[in-house]
Amino acid sequence: MAAGLAILTELIIPQEGDNQDLTVLISLFVIIVGFMIVSGWSLGRPLYYIIGWIDRLANGTYADSDAEQKIYASKEKKLKRPYHLYKELIIQLHTLSDVLEKSKQDRIQLDEMKREWIAGISHDLKTPLTYIKGYSSMMLSPQYDWTTEEKTKFLMEIEQKADHMQDLIGDLNLSFRLDEQQTPLKWEQTDLIEFVRRIVADVTNDPRAAGYNLSLETTGSHIETMLDVKLLQRALHNLILNAILHNPPGTNVTIHILQDTHLHIVIADDGKGMSEEGVDRLFDKYYRGTSTDILSEGTGLGMAIARQLVLAHGGDINVTSRLNEGTSISVTLPLHN
Template sequence: MSIRLRLTLWYTGILSVTLLLFGFGLYWSLHYYYYNSVEDDLSQRAESAYSRIQPRITPTLGGDISFDFVLQGRDMVNNTGTYYQLTSFENGNQNRSNNLKDLNMYLPQITPQQKQRLGNEDFFIERSSIDTFEILIYNKPIYLNQNGQSRLAGVFQAAVIIESYEKVFALLRIILTVTSLLLIVLAASFGLFLARKALRPIDKVIEAANQIEKGADLGNRINYDGPQDEIGRLTSTINGMLGRLQNAYTDLEESYRRQRRFVSDASHELRTPLTTIRGNVDLLEKMWRKTAAAALDQDRDQLEMSLEAMQDIAGEAERMTRLVNDLLALARADAGFQMEKSEIMLKPLMEQVVRKAQLLPRSVEWQTGDLSALDNIHVLGNRDYLQQLIFIFIENAFKYTEEGFVKLDAVSTEDQIGLRLQDTGIGMDKEEVPHIFDRFYRADVSRGKTSGTGLGLSIAKWIIDEHQGSIEVMTRKGEGSTFIIWLPLGKLPTTFESGHSIQPANQV
């Protein structure tokens, strides 16, 4: 989740909570105020009417008397929206105001629980309903003193209709809900806009960093013309860091360039004296052989020792020549040298490699496996470098295999061809495999036992990369190794009816 989205969610969440608290507080305050006002007004009117209630004696059929209660005339005809009702508990008679009679309704009868409550409280107010009307009822007990005793004789009820208040508060709930939702949507949109605008320099920082990571433009800087706030200071710091990074990278690149130039120049300069040394040693060896044939027996031993010294010099000169050639090849790779490539039929090339490999010095059996996967297979590459690549792996296999065999065959997939070389040599630990293509790296077990410079596989890796290929290594210490060189398939050349084919132009 991006920072701008998190900021927007935070702004929206805080605003939502604020609006919820504000709306709830406003609604509760208005509700409390209005209903308190209604209850106070109802209580005042009810108390005024209650003070004017008069008892009325009614004779019964048995000769006894009972009491009920009546309202005064002005309370009877009251049309201010307050409704009165008197109920006698002795005979059940009810006396209503005219406006309640006009509605042809009675206020709800007192339940036993409410009657018990009347005996304990001076009055109580509660909400109720008549038909579809919501009403607020003021209930107050009526007591009679008879024979010095006070008894609950009836109840006085005053009511007002609160339907209009309920509609007002329902409308208020709708207004608060809709307004809050609209404000939240607007705040979220505006907050997202502000967050995007405020964090736009961060996007520029990311874009500049991506360009630097890809090596597109180390001189790129973040353009920021806003205030020097936190983002402004961050931008200035990053621009300064980018400047120092560019200087460091430039110095490093210059150092690498000088190093590559030195290696290349040194390799070129060393090749000439090494060639001269080898030529002169070969010439001296031929001359001394003739001299040794005509020499006396007592001088022949000394000549033989001199000849061995000359052979040692020739061997070391040859080794130095190989090292110089390897360094020159790697110097070309570091300098960005690109091979000239064309579409090559792979099987004739591999047959030539197999034939030459039989002449290499070895102490194990050289086996040629199934090469049918190479039939009619073309790859886009350089013939000489591909041949050098295969010979590097074959020579390594012969070097590190003391007994058993070295086998070459071919495998294929839908879009790749693989050249597989197996040996029964010393193998490697799995920890060594990632380092075998490093320059001058040689496994500890082989140091001092086999000759070599440790540059062959580095050159092989460069040739594979130049051909957009890959290398697969499977090895087990003491059991041998298997290398599979994967090369992408090339396009078949266009063949004319005459049997000639057009080879594509060399690519650089």
Template structure:
């Protein structure tokens, strides 16, 4: 999977590129105008002046006018073409108006009597048509650099903009089709690199969300399967024992009591499992919030150890406490946080052999740490990475020691809701074979 990298300084800006190209085109336009002006003054103007003589149009003091030679000639051609299309009386009136209004400005004197040597009216019309065609050619030559510049600039913009946009559009189409592993790798200017990187980050996030969704669905299915498994076993036992008692298959009173005690134990086991499921679901339910208050964590630890002291003695376990005598105040939910500590202590009692050493530490530094460690049986490598997932236990725990696999999941959720974390340190050393470490920020 390719991750989008940060934008490097060498990436060019599209704005800078367009500015440079625009300045270059302006310079080329200025050069083109200069070349066209020289060609017009040296070659076209003498030829056009000869043509205009046929209509007795005199262009006087040409160089001193406010308009350029080229503009004056084009204006004259336009006037001639317009006058040629008008009736004679309107044409004469327009000539008078034009001479009065603009002769002094343009130094143009009009006398458009058609010379007799042109002959027939058809030749006169051809003459005017030629002037109109000449006007269009001159106009085209004048506009040609601008047309070329516009096309060139448009092509530059198209190449720099349409290419990345096309790739981005194609990438979005592929993502919309479900190809979430799509990544864009084109190189271009700064702005589109930002869009490319944003697209790649979006696609990567969508791909990860899809994987997470599949993972959540798989966990949900596994959770339901494990719930069914853990409920079916005691229900089967209860049903079998109850059927035996009802059918009168148990003759001995002692055996009958044994069956009834088994039914009671399995019922309590089911009740415990259902309560744990309730707690697990409740933590994720909408509206649930911790009831936090400032408590002395050191005293809370000692209280929970005292509640289980008899169980430690029964298994002949040694307790090594390293808890400060001074108060370590922190805002916690007393009930939920006590459940976390009790679960870790119960696991240490339940899943370790007799005579094991259990170490309980509390210390304050950059953060608050609570460590519950022991030198008993290590946790299997196959479940270390999944120990905090629901219903993850070793086979021995599930089959013989009634472990639900929900306690650690609930504990980790509670600690995370307090802003901290619960992790497993399974590196074996001289002090312990495993340790559960609660970290709380200060």
């Protein structure tokens, strides 16, 4: 056995001399080249994978690919040894992929909401136009001799539908101006408590508020502050009316006014409440969701406009809600002395 190994060694490794030196050099070269190939593959494979990942992101493919599973050694998501050097980069790419995928889904959802919103707005504008055209045609028809009482009734209907269209167009115009920050505030010194009391009285007298219990609670009788009366009235009116429109009759709606380092106007109801998704999307433009079975009317911009107007006053707005327990909307404004 030993003799055989000796003979094999002599055949592979020549005797001393030039041939032996050449063989050693060639062997060393082969070893170095082999090491470089193995090392290059170990280092280059993760880079090739990362470049491919970035390329997929650039082409709009954000979901995990099948190739991703190959970089892990086990189901516990432990990276294989060659990928350890790029661990932080891989984590950041994962985060970026998740963010881009969520943004893509949100964009798809927003586009769908816009399409539904446009269809709703078209319907809301078409409906009063149909009434106006119908009543106008009836009054102008030579076939009938309408009484004064009937004409008055027709004109009242036309005026009501025209007012509805004016409100819709006003919402659209105001929303676009707020987006472009083209609505400067006209600051006035105002008694906040009396200001809110008038808004509550106005909503109470709205026919849609019949059967609802509205009340105002405050810790003081007089709070002077600076605000844009017209725009903030629009915001608070939208918020209070929203508590009416999206809750069943008999719901109690209470408006609280509090003062500490800021001014707080809290609109709380004990109605049906909202889901987590409803709370998250409440101030989104084009969202016309409702917690009741009543078909939503309006532009779907009322709550978004309310939030924009509160923010324009340097304030903030927050919502908390529980299904079947109620909703609370808190408006916080800076205290102007």
